[in-house]
Amino acid sequence: MQRFNFTVVQPDPALEELRTELQTFLKEEREAGNFRPEPECWMASADPEFSKKMGQRGWIGLTWSSQYGGHDKTALERYIVTEETLRAGAPVAAHWIADRQHAPMLLEHGTEEQKLDILPRIAAGQCYFAIGLSEPGAGSDLANVKTKAEKVDGGWKINGLKIWSSGAHMSHYMVAILRTSPADGRNRHVGLSQIMVDLSLPGVTVKPIVDLSGDAHFNEVYFEDVIVPDDCLLGEEGGGWKQVTGELAMERSGPERFLSSYITLETALWQLSGKMGSDSQARLGKLIANLRTLRGMSWGIANLLRDGVSPETEAALVKDLGNRLENDLTQQVRALLVDLPAEEWSPDMRRIMNIGILRSPPNTLRGGTTEVMRGITARQLGLR
Amino acid sequence: MINTEAMVAETATKIFTDLCGREVPHQAEAGHYPAELWDALTENGLPVAWVSEDNGGFGADYDEIFGAIWASAQAAAPVPFAETLIANWMLDQAGLAPADGSASFALSGHTPAADIPFGMQADKIILFDAAHQEVSLFDNREAVRSAEEALSPDGMTQFVFSGHVAEQSAKTNLSRRAFEALILTVRAVQMAATIERALNLSIDYVSQREQFGRPLSKFQAIQHQLAVAASESAAATMAATQAASAMILHRDNPEKAWHEAVIAKVQISHSVEAVTVPFHQVHGAMGYTQEYDLHHYTRRLWAWRDALGNEHHWSKQLGEELAATSPDQIWQGVTTGDWTGGWQVAS
Numbered sequence: 001m002q003r004f005n006f007t008v009v010q011p012d013p014a015l016e017e018l019r020t021e022l023q024t025f026l027k028e029e030r031e032a033g034n035f036r037p038e039p040e041c042w043m044a045s046a047d048p049e050f051s052k053k054m055g056q057r058g059w060i061g062l063t064w065s066s067q068y069g070g071h072d073k074t075a076l077e078r079y080i081v082t083e084e085t086l087r088a089g090a091p092v093a094a095h096w097i098a099d100r101q102h103a104p105m106l107l108e109h110g111t112e113e114q115k116l117d118i119l120p121r122i123a124a125g126q127c128y129f130a131i132g133l134s135e136p137g138a139g140s141d142l143a144n145v146k147t148k149a150e151k152v153d154g155g156w157k158i159n160g161l162k163i164w165s166s167g168a169h170m171s172h173y174m175v176a177i178l179r180t181s182p183a184d185g186r187n188r189h190v191g192l193s194q195i196m197v198d199l200s201l202p203g204v205t206v207k208p209i210v211d212l213s214g215d216a217h218f219n220e221v222y223f224e225d226v227i228v229p230d231d232c233l234l235g236e237e238g239g240g241w242k243q244v245t246g247e248l249a250m251e252r253s254g255p256e257r258f259l260s261s262y263i264t265l266e267t268a269l270w271q272l273s274g275k276m277g278s279d280s281q282a283r284l285g286k287l288i289a290n291l292r293t294l295r296g297m298s299w300g301i302a303n304l305l306r307d308g309v310s311p312e313t314e315a316a317l318v319k320d321l322g323n324r325l326e327n328d329l330t331q332q333v334r335a336l337l338v339d340l341p342a343e344e345w346s347p348d349m350r351r352i353m354n355i356g357i358l359r360s361p362p363n364t365l366r367g368g369t370t371e372v373m374r375g376i377t378a379r380q381l382g383l384r
Numbered sequence: 385m386i387n388t389e390a391m392v393a394e395t396a397t398k399i400f401t402d403l404c405g406r407e408v409p410h411q412a413e414a415g416h417y418p419a420e421l422w423d424a425l426t427e428n429g430l431p432v433a434w435v436s437e438d439n440g441g442f443g444a445d446y447d448e449i450f451g452a453i454w455a456s457a458q459a460a461a462p463v464p465f466a467e468t469l470i471a472n473w474m475l476d477q478a479g480l481a482p483a484d485g486s487a488s489f490a491l492s493g494h495t496p497a498a499d500i501p502f503g504m505q506a507d508k509i510i511l512f513d514a515a516h517q518e519v520s521l522f523d524n525r526e527a528v529r530s531a532e533e534a535l536s537p538d539g540m541t542q543f544v545f546s547g548h549v550a551e552q553s554a555k556t557n558l559s560r561r562a563f564e565a566l567i568l569t570v571r572a573v574q575m576a577a578t579i580e581r582a583l584n585l586s587i588d589y590v591s592q593r594e595q596f597g598r599p600l601s602k603f604q605a606i607q608h609q610l611a612v613a614a615s616e617s618a619a620a621t622m623a624a625t626q627a628a629s630a631m632i633l634h635r636d637n638p639e640k641a642w643h644e645a646v647i648a649k650v651q652i653s654h655s656v657e658a659v660t661v662p663f664h665q666v667h668g669a670m671g672y673t674q675e676y677d678l679h680h681y682t683r684r685l686w687a688w689r690d691a692l693g694n695e696h697h698w699s700k701q702l703g704e705e706l707a708a709t710s711p712d713q714i715w716q717g718v719t720t721g722d723w724t725g726g727w728q729v730a731s
Contacts, residue, residue, distance in 0.1 A: 002388060002454070003580050004618040008629040011720040019719070087715060269711040276707045282696060285703030289650035291718050293623045300622070317615045377614050378607035381587050 061123025069120025132176025393451025503541020
C-alpha cells in the first residue's frame with residue numbers, strides 16, 4: 001500500500017491540439033502588444049478585453065454544459081488553458097476566480113434562473129466574481145467570521161466587512177461566507193452559510209487596498225443593510241463550512257500554485273540561450289526536475305477532480321510544495337542571470353523579475369497559509 | 385505505475401512479510417545472511433521476472449515488479465533483489481541467460497573499480513561497457529575486490545575488472561542511456577518506498593514518545609517538520625511513479641525514458657537531506673542507535689543518492705541537455721513528459 005496516490009496520466013492528442021491553439025493565440029496577442037507578460041497574472045493582471053477574447057474562443061467555462069454557455073469539456077481541458085495562460089503571463093485575473101470556483105458552485109447550488117442568467121456571462125468573459133472569505137478578525141482562523149446575514153421577509157440582510165477580496169472592484173458578484181445563526185457553543189463551524197451578493201446593490205462599498213508595489217487589486221468590501229433575495233443562499237443554510245472546505249481543495253491544487261512565476265524563468269531562458277555556465281546548468285536541471293514533479297502531482301489531482309474525487313490532503317501538499325517552488329524559482333533565476341551581464345538584460349527581464357519579487361509575499365498566504373496547509377497534512381498523518 | 389496490488393507484487397509482499405520481519409535486517413548486519421528469504425524469492429522466479437520468456441524468465445510487466453521492489457525496500461530487505469533484477473535485465477538485453485544465483489551490476493565509466501552494492505554477497509557481477517555496447521558476466525567469487533567503509537548496510541565493493549576474464553560477453557543494441565534509465569528508475573522506486581517507510585516510523589515514534597507530559601506528535605514544531613517531510617515523500621512517490629510510467633510507455637525503447645528517470649533521480653536525491661534530517665531529529669538519540677530500525681532506511685537513502693552519480697552530477701547532466709534545447713522544448717517536457725520532440729500518444 002502506498003500512502004500517497006498520484007495517478008500518472010499520459011498526454012492526450014486532443015488536449016495537445018488545444019494547447020497548440022492556445023500557444024498560437026497567446027503569441028499573437030503578445031506580439032500585437034495586447035498584453036505585457038507578468039508573474040502572478042492570474043491574481044494581479046486583469047484585462048476585461050482580454051477576458052472577452054478568451055470567452056469568444058471558448059476558453060472560459062470549458063467544464064460546464066452548453067445549456068449554460070459552457071463547452072461540455074472536462075477539468076483537463078481547463079487545466080491546459082490555465083497552464084498555458086500562466087506560462088505566457090497573460091492578463092487572466094478578471095475571469096479566473098469565477099471560472100475556477102464560482103461557476104462550479106452555481107452549477108451545484110444555484111437556481112435554474114441563476115444558472116441561465118450568470119453562467120453564460122461568465123463563459124463569455126464578461127462576468128466576474130470575488131471571494132468573500134477573510135475578515136479583519138478571520139484570516140487563518142476562518143471560522144471566526146462575524147459578518148452576519150439575518151433572515152428578513154423574502155431574503156437576507158447583510159452587515160459587516162470582508163477583506164483581501166481580489167478583484168472585487170471589478171467584480172459583479174461576491175460569494176461570501178456569512179454567519180446566519182450563532183455558533184453552537186464552541187462549535188463555530190455551524191451556522192455559517194454561503195451567500196451570493198450582487199456587488200452593485202445599495203449598501204455595498206468597495207474600497208481598494210494598495211499593496212506594497214502600489215497596485216490595488218485587492219479590496220475591503222463593506223456591507224450595510226444589504227438585502228439579497230432568498231435564492232442567493234447557495235447550498236444549505238448552516239452548511240457553509242463544509243462547502244468552503246470542498247471549494248478550497250479545488251482552489252489549492254491548480255497550476256497557479258506553482259507556475260505563477262514560470263514567466264520569469266521562461267523570459268530568462270530565451271536570453272540565456274547558449275550562455276549558461278555549468279553552475280547554471282545544474283541549477284536549471286534541478287529546477288526543471290522539481291517543476292516536472294509538481295506538474296505531475298497537480299495534473300494527477302486534476303484527473304481526480306474530473307472523476308468527482310476531491311483530495312483535500314494531496315491538494316494541501318501540492319500547495320505547500322508549489323508555493324515553495326514558485327518562490328524558489330525566482331531566486332534560482334536570479335542566480336542563472338549571473339551568466340548574462342546586466343546591461344544585456346532585456347527591459348522585459350528586469351520588469352518581470354521585479355514584479356515577481358514584489359508579488360511574492362502572498363504566494364504562501366492566499367488560499368490558506370503554509371502553516372494551515374501543514375496543519376491539514378499533520379491531521380491527515382494522524383498527528384493532531 | 386508502481387503496482388503494489390498486482391499478483392506478483394502481492395506474492396513478493398507476502399514473502400517479505402513472512403521472511404523479512406524487523407529482526408532480519410538487524411541479523412544480516414550481524415553477519416547472518418537471510419538465505420531463506422533469498423531462496424523464497426528465487427523459488428517464485430522473482431529475480432528473473434524481467435527476463436524474457438524464451439530466455440528462461442517470465443517477461444513480467446514493469447509495473448508489477450516495481451510493486452515488488454517497493455515492498456522489498458519497505459522491508460529493508462538485506463538481499464540483492466533489485467540488483468539481481470537489474471543484472472538479469474542487462475543480460476537479457478544482450479541475449480545472455482540469467483545469472484545463476486544472485487547478481488549485482490556496474491556500468492563502464494566506473495571501471496576498473498566500481499562501487500558495487502552487495503558486491504561481497506552477489507554470485508555474479510554484470511558489467512555494461514558502453515564503448516563496446518557489450519554486456520559481460522563475471523564470476524564474483526574469484527574477483528579481486530575490497531569492501532570499504534560504506535554508507536549503506538548493502539555495502540560498497542570495489543571490483544577490479546581489468547585482468548579479470550568475463551565468463552560470457554555479448555553485444556546489445558541498447559545504449560548507455562537505456563541502462564541508466566532502468567537503473568535510475570529502480571533506485572527511484574526503492575528510494576520513494578524507503579522515504580515513505582521512514583516517514584511512517586517517524587509518525588509512530590512521535591505518537592508514542594512523551595515529553596513534557598504529552599506525545600511529541602502534539603507539538604506543532606514536530607507536526608510541521610513531519611508535514612514538510614510528508615510533502616517530500618509524496619513528491620518522491622510522484623517522481624518515481626512518473627519514471628516507472630515512462631519505462632512502461634517506452635518498454636520497446638527504454639532510452640526514451642531517460643529524462644523522466646533522471647528527473648526522478650534529481651528530485652528524490654535532492655530531497656534526501658530534507659527528509660532524513662527531520663526523521664532523525666524527531667527520533668532524538670534513539671534514531672541514532674543500531675538497535676532501532678530507522679538507520680536501515682536512512683543509511684540506504686544516503687547511499688542511493690550517491691549511486692551512479694549524486695544529485696549534483698545528474699542535475700548538471702539534465703541541465704546541460706535542457707540548456708541546449710529551446711524554452712519551448714523544456715515547456716513541452718514539463719507538461720507532457722516528452723523531452724525529445726514529437727510527443728508520443730499513450731499506449
